[in-house]
Amino acid sequence: MKLEIILRGRGGMGVVTAGEILVKAAVIQGKYGQSIPSYGGERRGAPVTSYVRLSDEPIYIHREVYDADVVGVFDPSLFKVMNPLENLRDDGVLVLNTKTPVKLWKKTFYLDAVEIAEKLNLIIAGWRLVNIPMVGAIARITGVSLDAIHEAVIETFGGKLGEANAEAAKLGYEMVREI
Amino acid sequence: MSELVPEYIRRKKVISQQHFFRGNAACPGCPIPKELELLLEVMGKKTVLVVPASCSTVIMGDIHGSPSQVPVIHSAFAASAAIASGISRQLRMRGDDAKVVVWAGDGATGDIGFATVSGAAERNEDIIYVCYDNEAFMNTGIQRSSLTPFGAWTTTTPTGKREFKKPVPFIMIEHKIPYVATASIAYPFDYQAKLRKAKDIQGFRYIHLLSPCPPGWRFDSSLTIEVAKVAVETGVWPLFEVVNGEFSLTGLSKTLLDKSKRKPVEEYLKLQGRFDKMTKDDVRAFQEAVDSMWEYIKQLVKK
Amino acid sequence: MIDYPVPIGRPKEGSAGLTGHWRVIKPVIHYDKCTKCRLCYIYCPENTIDLLEGFDVRIDYDYCKGCGVCAQVCPAKAIEMFPEVK
Amino acid sequence: MMTVQNHVTAMVGNHAVAYAVKQAKPSVLAVFPITPQTTMLEKLAEYIEKGELKAELIKVEGEHSAMAAVYGAAVAGARVFTATSSQGLLYMTEMVYWVGGERVPIVNAVATRAIAEPWSIWDDHQDFFSKRDASWIMMMAENVQDAYDMTLQAFRISEDKRVLLPVMMGFDGFILTHTMERLMVLDDEIVDKFLPPREFSLIDFKDPVNVGPIAAPDDYMKIKYETMKAINGSKAVIEEISKDYEKITGRKQYGLVECYMCEDAEYVFTTSGAWTGDAREAVRRLRNQGKKVGLLKIRVIRPFPKERIKEVLKGVSGVVTFDREYSFGSGGVLATEVKASLYNSGIEVMSVIAGIGGKDVRPSHFQRVMEDVLNGHKFEERWLNE
Numbered sequence: 033m034k035l036e037i038i039l040r041g042r043g044g045m046g047v048v049t050a051g052e053i054l055v056k057a058a059v060i061q062g063k064y065g066q067s068i069p070s071y072g073g074e075r076r077g078a079p080v081t082s083y084v085r086l087s088d089e090p091i092y093i094h095r096e097v098y099d100a101d102v103v104g105v106f107d108p109s110l111f112k113v114m115n116p117l118e119n120l121r122d123d124g125v126l127v128l129n130t131k132t133p134v135k136l137w138k139k140t141f142y143l144d145a146v147e148i149a150e151k152l153n154l155i156i157a158g159w160r161l162v163n164i165p166m167v168g169a170i171a172r173i174t175g176v177s178l179d180a181i182h183e184a185v186i187e188t189f190g191g192k193l194g195e196a197n198a199e200a201a202k203l204g205y206e207m208v209r210e211i
Numbered sequence: 212m213s214e215l216v217p218e219y220i221r222r223k224k225v226i227s228q229q230h231f232f233r234g235n236a237a238c239p240g241c242p243i244p245k246e247l248e249l250l251l252e253v254m255g256k257k258t259v260l261v262v263p264a265s266c267s268t269v270i271m272g273d274i275h276g277s278p279s280q281v282p283v284i285h286s287a288f289a290a291s292a293a294i295a296s297g298i299s300r301q302l303r304m305r306g307d308d309a310k311v312v313v314w315a316g317d318g319a320t321g322d323i324g325f326a327t328v329s330g331a332a333e334r335n336e337d338i339i340y341v342c343y344d345n346e347a348f349m350n351t352g353i354q355r356s357s358l359t360p361f362g363a364w365t366t367t368t369p370t371g372k373r374e375f376k377k378p379v380p381f382i383m384i385e386h387k388i389p390y391v392a393t394a395s396i397a398y399p400f401d402y403q404a405k406l407r408k409a410k411d412i413q414g415f416r417y418i419h420l421l422s423p424c425p426p427g428w429r430f431d432s433s434l435t436i437e438v439a440k441v442a443v444e445t446g447v448w449p450l451f452e453v454v455n456g457e458f459s460l461t462g463l464s465k466t467l468l469d470k471s472k473r474k475p476v477e478e479y480l481k482l483q484g485r486f487d488k489m490t491k492d493d494v495r496a497f498q499e500a501v502d503s504m505w506e507y508i509k510q511l512v513k514k
Numbered sequence: 515m516i517d518y519p520v521p522i523g524r525p526k527e528g529s530a531g532l533t534g535h536w537r538v539i540k541p542v543i544h545y546d547k548c549t550k551c552r553l554c555y556i557y558c559p560e561n562t563i564d565l566l567e568g569f570d571v572r573i574d575y576d577y578c579k580g581c582g583v584c585a586q587v588c589p590a591k592a593i594e595m596f597p598e599v600k
Numbered sequence: 601m602m603t604v605q606n607h608v609t610a611m612v613g614n615h616a617v618a619y620a621v622k623q624a625k626p627s628v629l630a631v632f633p634i635t636p637q638t639t640m641l642e643k644l645a646e647y648i649e650k651g652e653l654k655a656e657l658i659k660v661e662g663e664h665s666a667m668a669a670v671y672g673a674a675v676a677g678a679r680v681f682t683a684t685s686s687q688g689l690l691y692m693t694e695m696v697y698w699v700g701g702e703r704v705p706i707v708n709a710v711a712t713r714a715i716a717e718p719w720s721i722w723d724d725h726q727d728f729f730s731k732r733d734a735s736w737i738m739m740m741a742e743n744v745q746d747a748y749d750m751t752l753q754a755f756r757i758s759e760d761k762r763v764l765l766p767v768m769m770g771f772d773g774f775i776l777t778h779t780m781e782r783l784m785v786l787d788d789e790i791v792d793k794f795l796p797p798r799e800f801s802l803i804d805f806k807d808p809v810n811v812g813p814i815a816a817p818d819d820y821m822k823i824k825y826e827t828m829k830a831i832n833g834s835k836a837v838i839e840e841i842s843k844d845y846e847k848i849t850g851r852k853q854y855g856l857v858e859c860y861m862c863e864d865a866e867y868v869f870t871t872s873g874a875w876t877g878d879a880r881e882a883v884r885r886l887r888n889q890g891k892k893v894g895l896l897k898i899r900v901i902r903p904f905p906k907e908r909i910k911e912v913l914k915g916v917s918g919v920v921t922f923d924r925e926y927s928f929g930s931g932g933v934l935a936t937e938v939k940a941s942l943y944n945s946g947i948e949v950m951s952v953i954a955g956i957g958g959k960d961v962r963p964s965h966f967q968r969v970m971e972d973v974l975n976g977h978k979f980e981e982r983w984l985n986e
Contacts, residue, residue, distance in 0.1 A: 052610070052780045059610040059782045066781050067612075071636070071722065071774035092877035092884075094743070094775050095962045215542045220572055227555065227565035233577040234528030237560065239536060240581035245559045257805050261672070274819055276526030277810035282803045283523075284675055285812035286668070287694050293665035297628060297672025297680075298803070300656035304627040305677060309805065327668070330661030399556060425581075433582030433595075436557050516807050519764055519830065520703050520823060523810030 240432025429484025722958020
């Protein structure tokens with residue numbers, strides 16, 4: 033396995049945390065992982081990117097991802113301000129959080145992460161926490177085990193929040209569909 | 212010369228003890244060695260001195276010998292309160308009840324090291340900070356500091372300083388630390404009483420000590436104590452202490468709230484060559500500043 | 515003993531040498547006038563006046579720098595400053 | 601192979617360093633926040649508040665005081681740690697020299713970052729390399745694992761009686777501080793054995809000493825001569841401690857330098873820091889094309905491993921150094937020093953300046969430069985700023 037993933041969302045959505053959970057899950061499975069957040073003067077609401085590499089072998093490179101196998105878009109409104117599909121390979125996969133599925137790439141997957149967040153009451157300061165359902169969906173597509181995701185989520189959040197998020201990951205894993 | 216000392220005196224045994232060794236590099240008439248002697252007598256052997264760049268850096272000797280009988284940690288100019296913080300924390304970690312004393316000049320306290328002092332005070336570090344105030348950068352050859360008084364000549368204020376002395380002791384009071392005091396070397400027992408009090412208190416303790424400098428203030432070296440005394444008598448240098456926010460005047464200063472009890476400032480100014488160039492208006496302005504400080508002190512006393 | 519590769523100073527009387535050599539005027543105590551008030555001992559800036567048994571005082575000329583504070587503070591005028599003859 | 605007691609996890613660089621610091625059990629820390637070091641400070645504060653690390657954390661009012669405070673604590677016998685970056689490192693510069701001169705064991709983790717003006721929060725090595733003359737031992741990490749390993753080794757090296765010098769560990773701002781990677785961490789007991797409690801204090805009331813007083817010219821120069829000998833002598837100690845660490849981890853450690861595919865190489869990259877990984881990737885790709893290239897990673901910047909460099913580069917035709925900092929009016933620092941190390945060897949040294957202020961550098965950049973060199977396009981200095 034050697035996968036390069038780009039996660040795109042907005043400051044405050046937990047995009048970086050999502051990348052880190054994928055890495056932790058890969059490590060739990062005995063693989064290698066790397067999550068590099070785009071760094072800058074990020075502010076709440078501004079577009080944020082996290083780059084993730086998952087591999088069976090050690091990862092040497094320390095750069096952003098330029099040729100992604102998977103792009104996860106956490107907020108469909110990002111299409112209004114940027115091109116989230118930049119750097120997605122032709123045969124790559126788009127995973128979209130949306131209520132109104134549209135086929136934007138040859139391989140497009142979607143889920144309604146907002147609905148999952150609302151269902152589990154994962155709302156903080158008015159933000160629906162869509163990041164973990166997205167992690168579940170991406171895990172499904174990339175072949176990361178749900179058990180490993182579960183463990184990584186519990187380790188990251190702990191307690192009740194951990195349980196709720198683990199459930200969110202599971203629902204994301206189950207609900208993701210190809211268009 | 213020994214013939215000048217009678218035989219019976221020559222034979223007598225010494226009963227006093229040196230806490231800070233004589234034969235150090237201080238100028239003749241410089242009160243710093245005596246101030247340290249008095250300090251170490253109170254603080255005892257389990258004391259660490261932290262000394263930033265100042266006259267005391269030289270006085271503390273070189274790698275071949277030091278007048279200090281307690282550990283001395285030399286410090287960069289602006290760093291002493293921070294170095295002392297580190298020492299104090301480690302002493303606490305190793306369960307040592309030794310005291311950490313910063314021995315700093317006015318430049319290290321009120322100018323370059325001001326943020327460091329303020330930071331350590333805000334954190335209420337368990338240290339005693341003594342500022343020996345000779346009112347200018349003396350070690351580099353008498354340049355004005357923010358604690359140089361109005362009207363004083365220095366090599367960088369050749370016609371007299373136009374700004375007033377930064378009121379550092381009052382600024383330290385505003386830090387709400389457990390203990391603040393002023394002292395003058397003319398009143399050694401008042402100074403030692405304050406050190407004793409400070410020693411028994413935990414937290415950041417600040418003592419501001421007026422320390423006349425014969426070459427810098429332009430007076431004969433025999434007058435060090437006289438100058439320090441007249442500073443108090445004229446009210447230019449008030450003696451007070453603030454224990455947990457409670458302000459009280461000490462010693463002679465207790466009697467000086469009434470302006471008529473204070474000698475005119477001229478008596479202090481005329482002793483020192485550094486004030487030679489002051490005009491009558493300057494002297495009046497100096498007097499007014501002293502009087503207005505005492506009005507402020509009145510309010511603090513009432514509280 | 516602290517063992518350390520960077521030299522560190524240790525306590526020593528006369529760290530600046532025999533500072534008595536700096537002196538240009540010398541204090542001399544007229545013991546007949548001395549009242550044993552000890553002000554000279556208390557105020558000597560260099561700590562070069564020893565207090566003796568019976569509260570007599572004695573100047574340590576090896577280190578006295580001749581500042582003249584002792585003569586100035588002596589209420590009995592028992593200390594006189596003489597130019598050094600060298 | 602002995603059984604190795606460590607376990608695998610994943611952490612961002614700042615947390616990996618904080619974790620190593622926790623395991624090293626310092627008794628006093630003084631840290632002032634600065635991007636991109638801040639999350640390390642936060643982690644350390646959390647360890648202390650939760651009681652996982654029994655230490656005093658002095659929340660100083662600036663970096664000058666941070667270094668001053670750990671100096672005071674170290675003089676009083678504490679194992680100490682501080683961390684900073686960029687402007688903060690510059691602000692503490694006076695004390696950086698101070699503690700180097702007094703040869704007090706201190707570990708300072710520097711999240712490397714460009715220096716203003718203009719403002720930049722992104723990675724380069726200008727801050728770190730600006731301290732190269734302060735008599736500190738200076739090491740640069742390649743990845744998160746390296747940052748963890750180096751932090752533990754740094755305490756050992758710094759406190760070694762044969763060394764007694766502060767150690768600065770550089771790791772690239774954001775690129776390592778905020779990157780999460782797989783990490784092998786040692787068990788606490790193993791670390792305790794590797795790093796016994798520090799025993800050394802300059803404050804002893806039975807032997808009161810004057811620390812750091814004036815030294816006359818003769819004394820001063822003698823002290824500096826001894827420091828020169830100590831820092832040069834530390835090369836052997838660093839190699840020795842690296843070997844020791846290798847034994848407890850079972851993972852290959854590289855004391856002063858690492859040579860990657862150097863054996864039959866004609867041209868070799870020279871790098872330091874996180875982009876070594878990208879250069880590694882480039883070497884792998886070039887080797888796949890049959891090109892005889894290698895990579896020399898300089899792990900320790902001070903003492904500069906000139907003997908080792910000369911030794912491992914024997915037989916190569918040329919070296920392409922990558923500098924992420926610049927000595928204005930002179931050249932790239934690594935380039936200059938590698939050149940000096942290879943003096944009279946006939947090996948050509950070409951200098952590339954790249955990645956300044958966070959400017960993008962990818963494996964393909966390394967590849968392209970090397971292809972140019974192999975095609976005969978030689979240069980003395982080249983800036984990748986197009």
